[in-house]
Amino acid sequence: MRTLPLSKVYQLLEPGPVTLLVTADEGRANVMAMSWHMMMEFEPPGIACIVSPAGYSHEALEKTGECVIAVPAATMAERVVGIGNCSGRTIDKFERFHLHHRKAQIVAPPLLVECIANIECRVVDRRMVRDYGMYILEAVKAWHDPAQARAPMFHHRGWGEFAMDGDIVRIPSNMR
Numbered sequence: 344m345r346t347l348p349l350s351k352v353y354q355l356l357e358p359g360p361v362t363l364l365v366t367a368d369e370g371r372a373n374v375m376a377m378s379w380h381m382m383m384e385f386e387p388p389g390i391a392c393i394v395s396p397a398g399y400s401h402e403a404l405e406k407t408g409e410c411v412i413a414v415p416a417a418t419m420a421e422r423v424v425g426i427g428n429c430s431g432r433t434i435d436k437f438e439r440f441h442l443h444h445r446k447a448q449i450v451a452p453p454l455l456v457e458c459i460a461n462i463e464c465r466v467v468d469r470r471m472v473r474d475y476g477m478y479i480l481e482a483v484k485a486w487h488d489p490a491q492a493r494a495p496m497f498h499h500r501g502w503g504e505f506a507m508d509g510d511i512v513r514i515p516s517n518m519r
């Protein structure tokens with residue numbers, strides 16, 4: 344074993360799927376890439392996520408308390424990284440990245456049609472926002488595209504490196 348710089352720890356635990364966080368500020372929808380998220384509860388699903396105060400998405404989430412988490416397939420990886428490398432403050436990312444959207448059922452931000460799944464969420468806890476930019480969300484409605492049920496997702500490993508989903512295996516487990 345050798346020392347691993349603490350700055351690299353996140354790259355070990357990081358690989359949840361890269362997602363897209365959709366917000367809407369006074370009717371103006373925006374989207375950012377988001378890989379710092381964590382499940383907290385099965386049902387209703389609780390999700391913790393870090394949304395940096397530097398971004399426009401943070402402003403919108405803070406104001407409205409609503410968002411959609413969309414899960415893109417690996418085939419969208421380059422587009423998603425592009426979305427995560429610019430700000431909706433100055434760009435219409437829907438136009439720039441040719442994103443198709445449709446109205447969500449419960450929240451104001453739209454669903455992303457090309458994604459594997461979309462989760463409509465409401466902010467339920469802001470206690471960690473000031474210190475960590477961490478919002479606790481509750482999923483209030485979820486959608487998936489059956490045509491993409493087996494589509495591989497992709498995972499951020501840091502510094503421009505990504506892992507694409509590979510084989511799915513079954514190992515008996517007591518975890519639900």
Ligand SMILES: Cc1cc2nc3c(=O)[nH]c(=O)nc-3n(C[C@H](O)[C@H](O)[C@H](O)COP(=O)(O)O)c2cc1C
Nearest residue numbers: 375376377378379394395398399400427429430431
């Ligand atoms: C792969 C990837 C993952 C990212 N994950 C996060 C994240 O979890 N939280 C965050 O605040 N920013 C994350 N970012 C950065 C935001 O997506 C980026 O700051 C975005 O451009 C903000 O856009 P906005 O100003 O329109 O909100 C990520 C970027 C990339 C490329």
